Amino acid sequence: MIADERFPDRARHALIGALMLSLACGNPARAATSTIGRTWSIAEPDAMTEIEDRAARAPSFASRLGPRSSWSAMHAAQLGVAKVDRVRSLVPFYTVEQDIRLPDGRLLYPKGFTFNPLDYVSLPQRLVIIHPRDLGWALKQARFTDFILLTAGDALDLSERTGRPLFILEERIKERLGLTVAPVIVAQQGKKLMLTEYAPLRAASGSARP
Numbered sequence: 212m213i214a215d216e217r218f219p220d221r222a223r224h225a226l227i228g229a230l231m232l233s234l235a236c237g238n239p240a241r242a243a244t245s246t247i248g249r250t251w252s253i254a255e256p257d258a259m260t261e262i263e264d265r266a267a268r269a270p271s272f273a274s275r276l277g278p279r280s281s282w283s284a285m286h287a288a289q290l291g292v293a294k295v296d297r298v299r300s301l302v303p304f305y306t307v308e309q310d311i312r313l314p315d316g317r318l319l320y321p322k323g324f325t326f327n328p329l330d331y332v333s334l335p336q337r338l339v340i341i342h343p344r345d346l347g348w349a350l351k352q353a354r355f356t357d358f359i360l361l362t363a364g365d366a367l368d369l370s371e372r373t374g375r376p377l378f379i380l381e382e383r384i385k386e387r388l389g390l391t392v393a394p395v396i397v398a399q400q401g402k403k404l405m406l407t408e409y410a411p412l413r414a415a416s417g418s419a420r421p
Contacts, residue, residue, distance in 0.1 A: 216309065228249065241313055245331045267366045268361075269384045270326070274363070275402070284308075286361055286379070287360075287361055287362050287364075287366075287379035287380045287381075288362065288379075288381060288382045288384070288385040288390075289362060289363070290340070290342070290344070290362045290380070290385070290390055290391060290392055290393040291391060291392045291393075291409040292392060292393070292411060293392040293394060293395065293411070294392075294412055295408075295410050296409060296410050296413075297406065297407075297408045298402045298405060298406070298407050298408070299405075299406050299408075300400075300401060300404065300405055300406070301388060301389060301404045301405075301406060302327055302329075302402070302403045302404075303327065303328060303329065303330055303387065303388070303403075303404060304325050304326070304327055305323055305325065305326060305327075306323060306324070306325045307320050307321070307325075308322065308324065309322050310322050316334075327402060328403075329399060329402045329403065329404075330402060333399060334398075334399040334404070335356060336354075336356040336357050336358055337353075337357045337358070337395040337396070337397060337398040338352065338357070338358050338360060338384075338388075338396070338398075339352060339353045339357050339358065339359045339362070339396050340360045340362070340376060340380055340390065340393050340394065340395050340396070340397065341361065341362070342361075342362050342392050342393055342394070343357065343361055343364035343369070345394050346359075346369065346373070346377075348363075349388055349394070350373060350396070352396070353375075358378060359375065359376075359377050359378065360377075360378050360379065360380040360384070361377055361379055361380060362380050362393055366378055366379050388404070388406065388417055390406075392408055393408075394408070395407065395408045395409070396409075399420045407420060
């Protein structure tokens with residue numbers, strides 16, 4: 212580089228600046244960690260460490276609730292055992308229990324209004340409702356999107372053992388669908404539900420029926 216003799220100081224400063232820039236570019240990692248000015252240590256604890264510490268000190272509520280078998284939420288609705296194969300249909304009519312009004316007070320649906328929810332929504336998944344002893348059969352029959360509901364047993368424990376989400380059969384679902392026996396598969400067909408009940412799934416040899 213040839214400096215202008217008229218500006219010797221300016222040329223020298225430019226040369227020093229270019230040299231410093233080339234050194235910084237030659238070691239970008241070092242340049243990224245350079246410290247300029249005064250620094251202070253962080254007084255606040257790491258947020259994640261603080262969360263983990265508080266979680267570790269939090270009281271355990273599981274011991275207060277007792278075994279899962281005593282939880283009311285884990286008590287499934289009971290069903291009988293299907294004696295024969297049977298298919299029946301159901302239109303799940305729903306009756307409004309009180310007036311439903313718009314925010315401005317106008318009446319939208321009066322108390323006693325009855326309608327079929329399947330006129331407005333669809334049920335893409337099936338409900339596979341079984342006794343726990345038929346779980347192996349249900350796992351083969353159920354599609355990925357289907358819900359498997361148990362009439363007894365620990366659904367959480369069985370879910371962990373099978374690797375598939377399992378649920379308990381609630382009384383309101385039993386009553387809503389008029390269920391009396393299991394195994395039964397509930398699927399939508401048009402504007403109604405089809406309930407397919409299956410006779411005992413195990414023959415005398417103990418093998419599962421296809």
